[in-house]
Amino acid sequence: MERFAALIDALVYTRSRNEKLQLIAGYLRATPDPDRGWALAALTGGLDFPAVKASTIRNLMHERVDPVLWTLSRDFVGDTAETASLLWPAGESPPDPPSVSETVEALAAMTRRSVFTELPALLDRLDASGRFALLKLATGAMRIGISARLAKIAFAQAFDVGVEEVEEYWHGLAPPYRALFAWAAERAPPPDTGSLPLFRPFMLAHPLDDTIVDLEDYVAEWKWDGIRVQLVHVGGEQGETRLYSRSGDDISGTFPEFLDALPMDAVLDGELLVRGVHQGGEKGGAASFNALQQRLGRKTVSKAMLADFPAFIRLYDVMILEDDDLRGLPWTQRRARLEALMPRLPADRFDLSPVVDAEHFDHLAEIRAGARDDAIEGLMLKRKDSPYIAGRKTGLWYKWKRDPLLVDCVLMYAQRGSGKRSSFYSDYTFGCWDGDPDAGADLLPVGKAYFGFTDEELRKIDRYVRTHTVNRFGPVRETDRSLVFEVAFDSVHASKRHKSGLAMRFPRIHRIRWDKPAHEADRIDALRALVRD
Amino acid sequence: MAHDFAWIRPEPHGIHVVPADCWIDPSEPVDHALVTHGHADHARGGHGRTVATPETLAIMKLRYATSGGAVPAGYSETIRLPGGVDATFVPAGHVLGSAQILLEHAGERVVVTGDYKRCPDPTCPPFEVTPCDVFITEATFGLPVFCHPPIETEIGKLLDRLAAYPERCVLVGAYALGKAQRVIAELRRAGHDRPIYLHGALERMCRLYEDWGVDLGELRLVSDAKKEDMRGHIVVCPPSALNDRWSRRLPDPITAMASGWMRVRQRARQRNVELPLVISDHADWGELTRTVEEVDPHETWITHGREEALLRWHQLRQRRARALALVGYEDEDD
Numbered sequence: 014m015e016r017f018a019a020l021i022d023a024l025v026y027t028r029s030r031n032e033k034l035q036l037i038a039g040y041l042r043a044t045p046d047p048d049r050g051w052a053l054a055a056l057t058g059g060l061d062f063p064a065v066k067a068s069t070i071r072n073l074m075h076e077r078v079d080p081v082l083w084t085l086s087r088d089f090v091g092d093t094a095e096t097a098s099l100l101w102p103a104g105e106s107p108p109d110p111p112s113v114s115e116t117v118e119a120l121a122a123m124t125r126r127s128v129f130t131e132l133p134a135l136l137d138r139l140d141a142s143g144r145f146a147l148l149k150l151a152t153g154a155m156r157i158g159i160s161a162r163l164a165k166i167a168f169a170q171a172f173d174v175g176v177e178e179v180e181e182y183w184h185g186l187a188p189p190y191r192a193l194f195a196w197a198a199e200r201a202p203p204p205d206t207g208s209l210p211l212f213r214p215f216m217l218a219h220p221l222d223d224t225i226v227d228l229e230d231y232v233a234e235w236k237w238d239g240i241r242v243q244l245v246h247v248g249g250e251q252g253e254t255r256l257y258s259r260s261g262d263d264i265s266g267t268f269p270e271f272l273d274a275l276p277m278d279a280v281l282d283g284e285l286l287v288r289g290v291h292q293g294g295e296k297g298g299a300a301s302f303n304a305l306q307q308r309l310g311r312k313t314v315s316k317a318m319l320a321d322f323p324a325f326i327r328l329y330d331v332m333i334l335e336d337d338d339l340r341g342l343p344w345t346q347r348r349a350r351l352e353a354l355m356p357r358l359p360a361d362r363f364d365l366s367p368v369v370d371a372e373h374f375d376h377l378a379e380i381r382a383g384a385r386d387d388a389i390e391g392l393m394l395k396r397k398d399s400p401y402i403a404g405r406k407t408g409l410w411y412k413w414k415r416d417p418l419l420v421d422c423v424l425m426y427a428q429r430g431s432g433k434r435s436s437f438y439s440d441y442t443f444g445c446w447d448g449d450p451d452a453g454a455d456l457l458p459v460g461k462a463y464f465g466f467t468d469e470e471l472r473k474i475d476r477y478v479r480t481h482t483v484n485r486f487g488p489v490r491e492t493d494r495s496l497v498f499e500v501a502f503d504s505v506h507a508s509k510r511h512k513s514g515l516a517m518r519f520p521r522i523h524r525i526r527w528d529k530p531a532h533e534a535d536r537i538d539a540l541r542a543l544v545r546d
Numbered sequence: 547m548a549h550d551f552a553w554i555r556p557e558p559h560g561i562h563v564v565p566a567d568c569w570i571d572p573s574e575p576v577d578h579a580l581v582t583h584g585h586a587d588h589a590r591g592g593h594g595r596t597v598a599t600p601e602t603l604a605i606m607k608l609r610y611a612t613s614g615g616a617v618p619a620g621y622s623e624t625i626r627l628p629g630g631v632d633a634t635f636v637p638a639g640h641v642l643g644s645a646q647i648l649l650e651h652a653g654e655r656v657v658v659t660g661d662y663k664r665c666p667d668p669t670c671p672p673f674e675v676t677p678c679d680v681f682i683t684e685a686t687f688g689l690p691v692f693c694h695p696p697i698e699t700e701i702g703k704l705l706d707r708l709a710a711y712p713e714r715c716v717l718v719g720a721y722a723l724g725k726a727q728r729v730i731a732e733l734r735r736a737g738h739d740r741p742i743y744l745h746g747a748l749e750r751m752c753r754l755y756e757d758w759g760v761d762l763g764e765l766r767l768v769s770d771a772k773k774e775d776m777r778g779h780i781v782v783c784p785p786s787a788l789n790d791r792w793s794r795r796l797p798d799p800i801t802a803m804a805s806g807w808m809r810v811r812q813r814a815r816q817r818n819v820e821l822p823l824v825i826s827d828h829a830d831w832g833e834l835t836r837t838v839e840e841v842d843p844h845e846t847w848i849t850h851g852r853e854e855a856l857l858r859w860h861q862l863r864q865r866r867a868r869a870l871a872l873v874g875y876e877d878e879d880d
């Protein structure tokens with residue numbers, strides 16, 4: 014537990030992603046099974062101990078510390094687990110830390126009653142940072158800025174294996190992942206995951222940027238503005254279907270309409286969309302992303318939801334079909350198999366993402382510029398002979414997004430960045446005028462961005478912020494509202510969460526308009542006119 | 547009532563010793579001041595007469611470039627003030643020259659601690675427990691979550707990190723008066739004999755400490771050094787310089803900060819600190835409460851920090867206490 018606690022502490026204080034990866038990788042290499050597997054499960058959010066709740070900790074502390082002193086301390090520290098770790102009365106005997114696996118076994122065996130004697134017994138064996146790690150582990154909320162993906166990348170780096178392979182095996186395995194460690198660390202055969210409805214890592218695309226491809230070799234497809242999903246069915250007619258998001262999260266419960274939609278064993282890749290009959294588009298077409306948003310993140314789905322926002326999958330690819338792993342075949346052959354499959358699928362749940370016909374590249378650019386469908390995010394260009402390879406392999410798939418929308422905003426607040434940027438003001442909040450600035454209208458914040466500029470520009474903005482500060486709040490400076498940014502973004506939506514009533518998708522600094530007077534920046538109305546909900 | 551201590555009055559800008567018409571650590575210029583130690587929230591320029599230890603007067607002279615009306619009072623030396631008040635300066639163990647002030651009048655004894663700590667410090671004599679009727683104590687770290695570990699542990703962490711990254715430097719943010727010199731002196735005590743690099747703002751205070759007999763070993767200025775020279779070395783700066791542009795001249799610094807606040811993770815993260823060092827010149831919760839028990843006053847007056855929790859502690863033990871609302875005291879960096 015000491016080594017795990019030291020890891021957690023180090024991760025809390027490390028800002029750089031690379032250093033975090035090195036810290037986790039170092040721990041995984043140096044720690045034996047099954048401790049490292051349990052630690053990996055803790056970092057990826059894979060542990061749950063129902064007997065331990067935040068309220069359990071509060072109750073334990075109230076038996077030991079005066080409630081007024083507890084509340085004053087908790088308010089100051091801001092985190093229940095940390096406050097408890099600091100206030101826990103030091104034992105008479107020196108610390109005798111349990112191993113991670115001993116800890117996990119003890120936590121798993123606790124009941125709502127026994128937790129009040131067994132958790133204190135564990136706490137007594139640890140020092141303050143061990144207690145912090147234990148309480149974070151026990152309540153299942155590490156909140157130390159490590160995503161599951163980052164932990165898996167660290168695992169892959171630790172043992173020099175492919176992260177996409179790790180992802181593929183991951184979903185069929187349970188903590189403490191002995192088979193995974195045996196494969197990665199000791200070169201044992203890969204874990205057997207054949208008969209499970211598993212997530213397979215997606216093939217991803219690079220931005221096209223300035224590349225020009227030959228349409229002899231590449232095929233074009235629309236890139237739809239929904240969420241990329243994978244639908245998996247195994248076990249024949251009585252089998253099981255699962256829907257996964259791009260990150261591999263199981264979202265089957267949120268979209269129950271697919272649970273019996275796939276009548277054969279298959280793994281399909283497509284875009285999840287919502288029908289947009291009321292979107293002004295073609296009847297039965299796809300609605301904008303905002304309509305889909307109504308359905309995302311829900312644990313239970315009402316009948317009305319299912320009726321008002323029916324979901325379907327626009328298919329891009331077929332990865333596995335009835336015992337055949339098609340991922341090694343060229344795209345043209347997979348496409349032929351997919352087209353042949355379409356008549357066997359229910360038409361209300363699936364359609365096929367059409368191929369875009371263009372004679373040459375310039376023609377394609379024209380088609381792209383003229384696309385008016387709200388559900389189109391841009392184009393995909395896929396090499397006709399490309400196999401389906403997990404991750405982003407250069408030269409196979411490109412994404413060519415629609416030109417971004419632009420708006421001129423005024424810099425309002427700047428915040429220090431992290432890691433290498435911690436001495437620079439590199440995170441910006443900008444606003445638009447809520448009316449005529451010459452008639453006294455104010456700026457309302459409309460978004461935040463921390464990229465889109467060069468290092469040289471960052472240095473210039475940083476200097477600017479320091480000499481135009483009117484207020485400081487910790488790491489944040491309020492500026493005198495005199496610098497204009499041309500901000501690029503993909504779309505803008507109505508949002509109750511923001512004072513301006515608007516939320517941008519993917520805002521980034523497009524140009525710095527040193528030349529432009531702030532009162533000539535755009536008004537909120539101009540931005541509101543771009544809402545396409 | 548047997549005691550009412552009307553001759554000593556807490557006012558918003560300091561503690562007024564009424565019969566002598568003098569003030570302890572006043573936050574505004576007065577005719578006659580008694581100053582516990584040289585920190586800016588206690589020692590201000592512009593008083594008519596300033597009574598303090600010779601070390602504190604030297605620090606004030608350095609900071610405010612004035613020395614008019616300075617009246618030195620050595621440790622344990624009793625000074626007779628007007629109105630039948632005797633004042634004695636007693637070591638507080640906080641920084642060089644720091645003192646508690648014992649006031650005696652009409653058979654009553656009042657101790658004003660200024661800032662203090664109980665753990666040993668190679669740069670100043672240790673706190674002495676002084677029995678009294680009214681104990682006016684600081685409470686900067688007056689919450690039970692504050693427990694400063696032994697300084698050897700923290701210095702060990704610093705040296706371990708330095709050894710693990712020979713290509714980088716460790717930049718330690720430390721309060722310019724007291725903390726910086728104590729950290730350097732403790733590094734020397736731990737056997738670290740390499741040159742230590744200083745931010746320019748720390749130079750004069752370090753020299754003053756050396757003049758008063760505190761050995762700090764070889765010190766060099768960052769402004770005189772090349773980036774390459776500082777690889778594998780410790781650099782000390784005031785906390786305000788930690789994330790400043792100034793730090794860009796250092797070889798890939800690991801950011802450390804020496805402060806009692808580093809006990810709380812969120813505080814360390816707010817300041818972008820990678821290596822928090824829990825080193826404080828103030829008493830932690832255990833020291834505060836132990837000191838009250840040892841002094842065992844008739845009543846405690848609490849000031850300078852988080853009064854509420856310490857007040858609650860007194861209440862739970864049926865000890866008399868009150869919180870004073872004095873302005874101008876803050877030790878955010880300490």
Ligand SMILES: [Zn+2]
Nearest residue numbers: 585587661877
């Ligand atoms: Zn102070």
Ligand SMILES: [Zn+2]
Nearest residue numbers: 583585640661
């Ligand atoms: Zn002080």
